[in-house]
Amino acid sequence: MNLTLNIWRQANATAAGAMHRYELAGVSEDMSFLEMLDVLNEQLNANGEEPVAFDSDCREGICGMCGLMINGQAHGPEVTTTCQLHMRSFKDGDEITVEPWRADPFPVVKDLVVDRSAFDRMIQNGGFISANTGSAPDAHAAPVEKKLADLAFDVATCIGCGACVAACPNGSASLFLGAKITHLGSLPQGQPERDTRVVSMVGQHDAEGFGGCTNIGECAAACPKEIPLDVISRLNKDLRTAMAKGY
């Protein structure tokens, strides 16, 4: 198939960017979206134009490194990551607009590459269970109710791609935050730090400049791992509990 691509090009963090138009012929429907961009880049390189920079690593939907706004949807029209989106979701003659995640806490580094280190800092500020190596009791010392263990797993599947922020009209990272709060907060091991964790992670979230949540649900709809909105309610509940305890 033949496609017209409108792609955001921006030389670096401080340069002004603009949309550029490219024609690409001979795209196979078996290609992933990123392989289609690989082909474009080969073509650009051959023509003496610098290839489009975009992030990707595992290309099997688990590392969370890739993430593009495709025709106004985070990771494109399917519920999956950009790397697992295949060209069979498009048709011959389509015009596709490709933009980077847009959020001020995710500044553009170049073209379609953004800096998501704000997520790392949110994890640094409490997104863990303090358990020094070697200090752990036997793994069977504390049984965990299966329902809770399953819940913890379901929300721990978050890949930190940032699609929730990209899709949210408020630029909020509440889904990412809620997923971590729920993961750690539903396990017995996570209880001792539960109150301080939620307060410090929320504090970091706000300090990074993410917006507030208005519960409209665009994040959950864009999440390639289908993390539900429940986690934001749990986040709010944990904060409320912490507030009642004076944290």
Add this chain to the structure above:
Amino acid sequence: MGTPDPSGTIPTNQPSVQKSDDAAGFYTLGAPLIDEKAPTGPINTRWQRRKFENRLVNPANRRKLDIIIVGTGLAGGAAAATLGEAGYNVKSFCYQDSPRRAHSIAAQGGINAAKNYKEDGDSVERLFYDTVKGGDYRSRESNVYRLAEVSANIIDQCVAQGVPFAREYGGLLDNRSFGGVQVSRTFYARGQTGQQLLIGAYQAMERQVAAGTVTQYTRHEMLEVIVADGRARGIVTRDMVTGAVETHLADVVVIASGGYGNVFFLSTNAMGSNVTAAWRAHRKGAYMANPCYTQIHPTCIPVTGDHQSKLTLMSESLRNDGRIWVPKNAEDCAKDPRDIPEEDRDYYLERIYPSFGNLVPRDIASRQAKNMCDEGRGVGPAVKEIQPDGTEQMVRRGVYLDFADAIARMGQKAVETKYGNLFDMYARITGENPYETPMRIYPAVHYVMGGLWVDYHLQTNITGLFCSGEANFSDHGANRLGASALMQGLADGYFVLPNTIREYLADGPFEKIDESHPAVVEAKAEVEERIAKFLSIQGERSADSFHKQLGQIMWEYCGMERTEEGLKTAIGLIRDLKKEFWTNLKVLGTADSLNQSLEKAGRTIDFIELGELMCIDALNRRESCGGHFRGESQTEDGEALRHDDEFAYVAAWEFGGEDANPILHKEDLIYTAIEMKQRSYK
């Protein structure tokens, strides 16, 4: 030779003596290599004693000691967290935008541990025995025993961190049997065990970042190791955003940069996985051990065209219920598989290996799939294969993995419960519904057992340069068992390295060196020159196109089956490719900005050089063992044939210089706790 000896002093085998010399002319024989840190005595006391013997570092001194760790996967991330907790001053580097992206995240199946929670006869000894046997007796027994020993601690540690392993209704951890092993010792978190373990290590490491003991440098690529006065004292990195070439100095350097499966271009590795950190260390003097041992995974989704950028693995558990077949007649290959009658199907694994059937080990399943396709009985779309001589041919590379019988037997619902997520993944990638038509699979490169040579302390032959995880060669021998990669990465990171590195650091802090030290200046200049060189060639071809061509050569000649003739052809082709690279590379853009073409160029040339060494290693090893199958060394039935009398050694290769032959150092593998046996799956 004798039976295993509890005192650990009487060997069960003699040192091997190599008679063949296929690689004559391609290498120089160096002095034999001895692991001076190898422990002795009863095998089950070796690690305990070593931990005691290794000196301690005074807590007050630890913050004065700087540790550089390259890579943030299970091996690197866990080590950074643990050493940070201990109070050392850790600098952690990764090329991704966050440590959480490291490719350990993609491991699906699980992690082995000798917990014996199922009371099914598992033990440290059995895990040790299975691992040495699985590695075809090409690993060190002391290392493997240690791995089995600390495996149980890993599970405890991960559970304490909040890793959500699968649990039973009673709230206790669930286990499954994995990869044909007869005990259930694999802990798992649905099909995303690697992700959960990595996030656990990542969170532990981020906690140390907040505590100030770990500094993390993301989007930084290590491009050189700094060796000053005989010790590794730092690295040179490129900040991939600003292009700044920086030097980082420390008392010790750890390379935990993962495997080099991407030398084949197409593999299940991440796009960015590369050999550069290890290869730069190799060029600085670190030995590269057993580079030819490559694990090829039989159940991957086949290639669809020459645009393909990577291959996706589907869990091997599919072989428990799926039946593998190809049409008996080549003319049926283009037909809809559902129209091929039962009598025209060849369930070749069940036919050739009646007792193991579809559950034969990975390498056998892989090689037989290749054989079927080479015979012209492959299925799926025919893809263009450019022969190294330049001619093109169209080959169908795929075999059917059919669940029709399983669906009839268990019902679609049960199949869905068991394999639903894998079927969904397959459907998403191929656009086909596996409940209706058989899946197509083909082998793909998955893991490399080779890597930087290390001693029992995980130290390379360069003093102060350590190497852990898949990047080193140490624990899996010629083949790795399923669910053992995660075990090794975390064992190295959480428990082994922190206990061995202290023995080295007890002599520190070492005399401070600064940016003006000649070794630092020289290393930095080398990096800058190289980058400038890539940009100055201004030829016609992208780095990716060289990488793809290298991959084709490697896959054809150094893939599932290797022969003397093929390997010699490959070496010639790789040398030509290397020449062309340095004259016809085209990298646009600048050095002082994010430039992904430039990054690829550096990685590609390192892969090209590694590819040549892999072929030489494969050429020298005229035996079939684990992930290395030499066409010349097989039984009459086409089974792998080991030659313990000739090759029971670790091949540690020293860099011989630019365009000079590499130097082979052999480290004999001597067993006391186990006896070597030839495997049979008939």
Add this chain to the structure above:
Amino acid sequence: MTPVATLVTGSKSTRSTIALKMLMAVSGLIFIGFLLAHMYGNLKVFAGHDAFNTYAEHLRTIGEPMLPHAGLLWIIRVGLIAALVVHVASAIALTRRAHSARSTKYVVKKNKGSSLSSRTMRWGGLALFLFIIWHLLNFTIGKINPTGGATHDPYNLLVDTFDPSVWYISVIYLLALVALGFHLHHGVWSACQTLGFTNAASSRARAKDAGLVVAIVIAGGFALIPLSVLFGIVTK
């Protein structure tokens, strides 16, 4: 990127955006309580002129003699004004945050998970704010009779306001009720979520249903009044 350690310390739960949202949720719930009571009173029009006016007068005498005349009414008014200030102030603060969180807009942006009501909260809220001003001028502060008639009789003022001769006033009210319905539809669910009551798919669905019911009951209940006057069911 080169590390820039900017971890915040000493965060307080009460200083967070979530706390702001909780203020918004609680003040919104206060309004819902008020609206239900207000609607109950208004529906007295169906009981006739005297019943309605007696009720209106009773609102002023309730609590006497412990409270002064109209005392409770003023307490409620002060409470409502406070809730309004909190609601609007947190809305403004959160809206400003949202704008600064994405200063560069997308060229193309599609919605796939949100309801129309959720996306119209800000403009709808503004419309309701303007409507409330008019509504207070109409019935409470200014006592404006659009037909030019008398304003001292609450029942007659109401019937005059929705008189077919000034049909556009009814249209304004009905549009405002549509806006209110939308605002409540998302607002009720959003408040439940913000207060942490919707921790599972089932409770989430219930909260969304509750939003729909509250929106229909309140907007529909109020709408009966102008519609009844317009269609001559309620007359002087």
